[in-house]
Amino acid sequence: MRFLLFTFTAILLAASTTAHAQIDAISKYFSKYVDDERFTVVYISPKMFQLIDKMDINLDDAEANAIKDVVKDLRGLRVLVAEENGKEFYKEATQLINKKEYEVLMTVRNKGEESVDFLIKDNGNDVIDELLMIVGGPDEFVLMSFVGKIDINKISEMAKAFQDEDDNDE
């Protein structure tokens, strides 16, 4: 009996926590933007990521490999882009997000022109549940949410791969 009760509780707790974890920042805070005409919306479902994972892509450059490595861990991607009111949307977005739930990973400001925020929802280790990027420029606003079991180290490796590429170009 006790065992039954324990199992039941455990299942319920597990169910409630996973249901909670699945909700992404855009669905939670920015649902009003999704059907807004000013926004371009892109969504990739978990199922699509499964299909991508099965795709046979032969890549030989570092950039593409780094991207594939990150994509493998993704379970959802949502992008919102607006080409107006960039700074206002940015301000609103940063205020809407619960800072107890999302931790600021990095904030970049470019000479007062553009602000970029990177927010993460984590479990206290290197693998995070969600990576959220908010870009607020003079005439553009971008909101991107990556959901999955995202390895921060892979993200930084990917960024590094692009940095190297840029250096080679110059």
Next chain:
Amino acid sequence: MTTRDIQILLDKYFEGQTSLEEEARLKQYFQGEQIDPAFLPFQPLFQFFESERETGLSPSFESKLMTRIKAEKQARIRNMTTYIARIAAVAVIILGIAIVFPKLQRPGNAVANINWDKYEPQTEDEAMAEATAALQLLASKLNGSTKTATHELEQIKKSATIFK
């Protein structure tokens, strides 16, 4: 039986030395009418043994016992049901918390209303292109550069408009 005999038997009795036959004789004596006043204090003892021996089980003993046992069994079943009821109550409370609590935490709970599917690319190639563009944009922003951003952003918007 003389008073002397009884005295000897009693002494033996209290020393635990009497045989069954001798004890029977003692009991018989104390059941009788002529008891030496000196032995009267011992009379109730032997009479008690005798009366106790006669006490048997009443004819209804077995049925009484069975009803007691049955009553106990029923009581047990009742206990079990209350236990199950308690578990159910706890489960309902947990379920209630699990359902209500996350809802309370979410402001503007319009989550279920978003139809994300209509924004999804039709093929995995398109999806891969989208994801790549998004990650390229992420990478360039992480590197703190603004120069590549426009290019990737255009890529995202271009592929987004294809299946809009």
